[in-house]
Amino acid sequence: MNNIFRFAKVFVLVDLCFIIYCLVFQDSLWLLNTQIAFLGSLFVTLASFLSYKRNVSNRLSNFDYSKEIKGDDRDKVDEIDDPFDLYSEYEEIPQEELTPEKIKEIIKEEKTKVKKNSLKNTVFSASGFVSIYRILGYGALVFGFFALNNNKLLLPIPFLIGLAIVPISVLVSKLTLKSGEDQ
Numbered sequence: 001m002n003n004i005f006r007f008a009k010v011f012v013l014v015d016l017c018f019i020i021y022c023l024v025f026q027d028s029l030w031l032l033n034t035q036i037a038f039l040g041s042l043f044v045t046l047a048s049f050l051s052y053k054r055n056v057s058n059r060l061s062n063f064d065y066s067k068e069i070k071g072d073d074r075d076k077v078d079e080i081d082d083p084f085d086l087y088s089e090y091e092e093i094p095q096e097e098l099t100p101e102k103i104k105e106i107i108k109e110e111k112t113k114v115k116k117n118s119l120k121n122t123v124f125s126a127s128g129f130v131s132i133y134r135i136l137g138y139g140a141l142v143f144g145f146f147a148l149n150n151n152k153l154l155l156p157i158p159f160l161i162g163l164a165i166v167p168i169s170v171l172v173s174k175l176t177l178k179s180g181e182d183q
Contacts, residue, residue: 010173011042015165022158030158036148037162040141044134045166051131 015038022031148154 006176007170007173010176011166011169014169014172018161018165026158029153029155032153033148033155033158034162034165036144037141037159038165040137040144041163041166043140044137045170047131047133047137051134054131 015035018034018038019031022028022034145154145159148159
């Protein structure tokens, strides 16, 4: 929760810098465009964060740790060197048995496993990208865009700058948080 407040401080600080820039060097139309885009972008980002956080929490609460414990014979050094067990010894198929048909069968089995897992992951993560908050965030962003456009107030450059405030703030936050953790 402390990191969220640090991110919020940076968001407000960067947005305040853009507000001051708009008031000093530009006009109120620039300010209006940047703030509508910033608020829409911020709402989408927060909604995405909250929906994916809820999705991860739900998946962790339903996760069966007993199924994932495998390879008890692996020691700690092996787990550190190869955390995903990529270099384990597997049963090799003798060269005589590897016919083109056998290779095609193995590839087909592996493709079905990948398709099954990707479909499973898509279904489990659907709540993250179809969240009502996220849809409302995008709706607010699109509504703000069309409201500005229909009233002949849209300036594309300040609107894009307003959209860029959130990614810039995240970048600045990550740099400042990382340097704060190093100390």
